[in-house]
Amino acid sequence: MSDDQQASTPTVRSRALAAGITEERLQKHFDRGAVLLNGVLVADLDTPAPVGTSRVNFGGQ
Numbered sequence: 728m729s730d731d732q733q734a735s736t737p738t739v740r741s742r743a744l745a746a747g748i749t750e751e752r753l754q755k756h757f758d759r760g761a762v763l764l765n766g767v768l769v770a771d772l773d774t775p776a777p778v779g780t781s782r783v784n785f786g787g788q
Contacts, residue, residue: 739764740772742783756786 737745739762743753753772756762762769763784764776776783 736775736777738773739769739776739783742776742778743772743785746785748785753785759786761786 740753743762744750748756753762757769757772760768762772763782764774765782766784775781
């Protein structure tokens, strides 16, 4: 993946913030192990999460 493609690919963090989840709330979910990407626990909030191909769950929702 090129740098341009990486820069334009949303991350778990950017998608959460765009959905209206505050940075503080996101961090709390992350610290509890309650952030999933396609059903897999997220180890880094800056993991790429392309819209339309990835499902992001926060706090078990």
